[in-house]
Amino acid sequence: MTKTITGLSFAGLASLFLFSCKEQPVGVDFGEGKKSDTTYVATVEPVQDKNYYIEEFSGVRCVNCPQGAAKLEELSNMTANKGRLKIVTIHAASFTAPDYTKGSKQDLSSKQGEQLMNLIYGGDMSKPQASIDRLNLFTGTNPLIGPRGEWENKLNTAKSTYPTTPVNIHISSDYNQETDAYNIKVKLAYTANVSEPQYLSILLIEDSIIDNQIDPLIENYTYRHVYRQMITPINGAVILDSLPTKVAGRVYETNYSFKLDLSESNEFRHKNWNLDNVHIIAFVHNATSGENKRVYHAVDTHLK
Numbered sequence: 001m002t003k004t005i006t007g008l009s010f011a012g013l014a015s016l017f018l019f020s021c022k023e024q025p026v027g028v029d030f031g032e033g034k035k036s037d038t039t040y041v042a043t044v045e046p047v048q049d050k051n052y053y054i055e056e057f058s059g060v061r062c063v064n065c066p067q068g069a070a071k072l073e074e075l076s077n078m079t080a081n082k083g084r085l086k087i088v089t090i091h092a093a094s095f096t097a098p099d100y101t102k103g104s105k106q107d108l109s110s111k112q113g114e115q116l117m118n119l120i121y122g123g124d125m126s127k128p129q130a131s132i133d134r135l136n137l138f139t140g141t142n143p144l145i146g147p148r149g150e151w152e153n154k155l156n157t158a159k160s161t162y163p164t165t166p167v168n169i170h171i172s173s174d175y176n177q178e179t180d181a182y183n184i185k186v187k188l189a190y191t192a193n194v195s196e197p198q199y200l201s202i203l204l205i206e207d208s209i210i211d212n213q214i215d216p217l218i219e220n221y222t223y224r225h226v227y228r229q230m231i232t233p234i235n236g237a238v239i240l241d242s243l244p245t246k247v248a249g250r251v252y253e254t255n256y257s258f259k260l261d262l263s264e265s266n267e268f269r270h271k272n273w274n275l276d277n278v279h280i281i282a283f284v285h286n287a288t289s290g291e292n293k294r295v296y297h298a299v300d301t302h303l304k
Contacts, residue, residue: 037252037253037254037255038251038252038253038254039240039250039251039252039253040250040251041247041249041250041251042189042249042251043249044189044190044191044248044249045168045189045191046191047164047165047168047191048165048168048169048297048299049084050084050162050163050164050165050297051083051084051085051086051165051297051298051299052081052084052085052086052132052133052155052158052159052298053086053088053132053133053134053281053283053285053295053298054072054085054086054087054088054130054131054132054155055088055090055116055120055130055131055134056068056069056072056087056088056089056090056128056129056130056225057089057090057091057092057117057125057127057128057129057130057145058089058090058091058096058127058128059091059094059095059096059109059127060091060095060096060097060098060099060104060108060211060212060213060214060215061095061096061097061099061214061215062095062096062127062128062215063215063216064127064128064148065095065127065128065213066213066216066218066221067128067148068127068128068130068148069089069128069223069224071148071151071152072085072087072089072130072151072224072225073224075151075152075155081155085155086281086283086298086299086300087224087225088203088205088225088227088281089205089223089224089225089226089227090110090113090116090117090227091108091109091110091113091226091227092109092110092113092114092116092117092124093109093114093117093124094124094127095127095215096108096109097109098211098214099212099214102212102214102217103211103212103219104211104212104214105210105211105212106209106211106269106272107269108209108211108223108226110227110228111267112227112229112230112234112268113227115234116230116234119234119235119288120134120144120288120293121142121144121145122142125142125145126147128147128148129145129146129147129148130145130146130148130151131144131145131146132151132154132155132158133158133162133294133295133296134285134293134294134295135158135161135162135293135294135295136292137154137157137158138150138154144293162294162296165191165296165297166190166191166192166193166194166296167188167189167190167191167192167194167198167246167284167296167297168188168189168190168191168297169186169187169188169282169283169284169297169298169299170186170187170188170189170299171184171185171186171187171280171282171299171300171301172184172185172301172304173185173280173301173302173303173304174304175304176257179257179259180259181257181258181259182257182258182259182260182303183255183256183257184202184231184255184256184257184258184280184282185253185254185255186200186202186253186254186255186256186282187251187252187253188200188239188251188252188253188284189249189250189251190246190247190248190249190250190251191248192248193245193246193247193248194245194246195244195245195246196286197238197239197241197286197287198238198239198240198246198284198285198286198296199235199236199237199238199239199284199285199286199287199288200232200236200237200239200254200282200283200284201230201232201234201236201237201282201283201285202230202231202232202256202280202281202282203227203228203229203230203231203232203280203281204228204229204230204231204278204279204280204281204303205225205226205227205228205278205279205281206226206228206273206274206277206278206279207224207225207226207277207278207279208222208223208224208274208277209222209223209226209274209277210222210223211223228268228273228278229268231256231258231280232256234288235287235288235289236285236287236288237254239252239284240252260273275303278302278303279300279301279302279303280300280301280302280303281298281299281300282298282299282300283295283296283297283298283299284296284297284298
């Protein structure tokens with residue numbers, strides 16, 4: 001269905017996302033002008049190369065976070081990983097407050113990102129840390145997430161354990177001048193039978209934000225893959241829950257629409273965004289409330 005989302009309506013919904021790490025939030029039905037989602041069975045598509053979804057937690061006051069960012073860029077530039085790592089860097093909770101006396105231009109921290117941190121990872125953490133496909137790969141108190149020294153090894157483990165995806169993801173966007181809205185279209189095409197419940201998450205990141213890193217002080221530092229806003233509910237939108245099995249050849253198409261809110265009160269700070277650098281990431285995953293939170297596949301495109 002088409003869901004229209006504005007910064008104002010997200011602000012009004014913020015209280016609905018105050019949940020503990022053990023709770024599964026009720027899916028929120030956004031918006032106006034709905035039409036039915038589309039599903040049908042077609043010829044099975046060739047399988048896309050599987051991409052790997054990385055959630056990194058960082059901050060402008062985090063001493064080791066520039067090294068974490070550099071490690072992710074190193075991994076992204078490896079020949080075997082080119083174009084296949086979909087990274088979301090979340091500035092949430094500790095070590096994220098800007099310091100305008102030291103040249104901060106904007107606040108990169110995210111309340112939504114903090115809510116996601118609580119939901120998936122059980123609360124605040126030392127930084128930088130990252131997860132790979134939300135898999136239980138790391139040692140320690142939280143097997144979902146670990147320090148930068150382990151990222152390359154754990155990425156290789158994820159690649160060898162899950163080398164393929166059972167669902168292709170196609171994503172596109174356009175801008176409607178008449179409605180002043182951005183439209184996001186997602187098509188899921190199953191290439192293998194999947195019986196467990198699945199969810200679709202869509203979010204926006206901004207690349208190449210130039211601002212000061214406060215600790216250590218690095219002027220005109222380039223921040224990459226910065227989490228800006230979730231388009232679906234934080235826990236994802238359920239995919240075809242009326243079908244116990246999504247068979248190979250099953251196709252599901254859905255549309256989302258949202259408007260920018262340039263007011264000072266907008267919690268997503270749309271007025272600071274450079275839209276030329278905004279990307280959409282869509283990924284399919286298991287329920288966020290379960291023991292297995294696996295992400296199956298992720299794709300991205302520019303917001304157009």
